Amino acid sequence: MTINCEVLSVSSLTNNTYRILLKPAQPVDYKAGQYLLAVMGEKDKRPFSIASSPCRQNGHELELHIGAADENAYASEVVKAAQATYEKGDNSFLIEAPHGNAWLRDERQRPLVLIAGGTGFSYVRSMLDHCLSQGFDQPIFLYWGGRDLSQLYANEEMEALALKNSQLTYIPVVENAPEGWSGKVGNVLEAVMEDFVSLSAYDIYIAGRFEMAGAAREMFCNERGAERDHLFADAYAFL
Structure with missing residues (x-):
């Protein structure tokens, strides 16, 4: 379904990463973890995860996090x-929504491992916010990887959430660590492998490039006992 949207704001989250807040002409009925298509042309539709939780604004506002380097x-x-569109003040920004099959299976209430690289964080943010706002008490492990700490634009927010919510464990992972960094360094998937002897009890949600999702499925299933039908990523629709 094509929906006209007003653009409420476009703000910078960090260098080359933007937060866009949309007000659709009609509320969008979506699940945590789904994405929308930004309609740039009849045959040009570009997918972006919905960072907002469906339980917050009931589909009346949609939040996007877009990494948009010049290249x-x-x-x-x-x-x-x-x-x-924001400068014009109209509702000419077009989207199609919702899309994606890798949404949060919240009815299962299994412990969760949420994994994101860069702005893939928007995918897991929607699910995390939904779980916390609905009072779910299952353990949640959130792994967020980036080249450096500046890419983890909500790092302080996630640290504060983990302090407030005992069921949430937040693990930031950077490839290039700043001086004095006491967290994990390297690849986010390797960080998960280091921390878990078995993943058989978990539902695992992954936001990242196709090769990352493919590597995660191979590593987690073959080496950590994860079940294939307990792994979720939009990439798996194409792999």
Whole structure:
């Protein structure tokens, strides 16, 4: 379904990463972990995870986190289109929603491992916010990886959430650690492998490139006992 949206704001989260807040002309009925398509043309529709939780605004507002470096025209053109719509003050920003089969299976209430790289954080943020706001008490392990700490733009927010919610364990992972860094360094999937002897009891949600999702399925299932039908990623629809 194509929906016109007003752009309520376009703000910078960190260098080349933007937060876009949309107000659709009609509420969008979606599940935590689904994505929308930004309609740039009849045959040009670009997917972005919905960072907001469906239980917060009941589909009346949608939040996106878009990494849009200058060399990434695919994303930066969407940010520019949103900025143009915001400046015009109309509702000409078009989306199609909802999409994706890797949504949160909250009825299962199994312990969760949420894994994201970079702005893939928007995918797991929606699910995390939904779980916490609904009072779920199962253990949640959130792993967020980036090249450096600046890419983990909500790091302080996640640290504060983990302090407030005993069921949440937040593990940031950076490839290039700043001086004095006491957290994990390296690859986010390797960090998960280091921390778990077995993943058989967990539902695992992964946001990242196809090769990351494929590597996660191979490593977790073959070496840590994860069950294939307990792994979720939009990439698996194509792998």
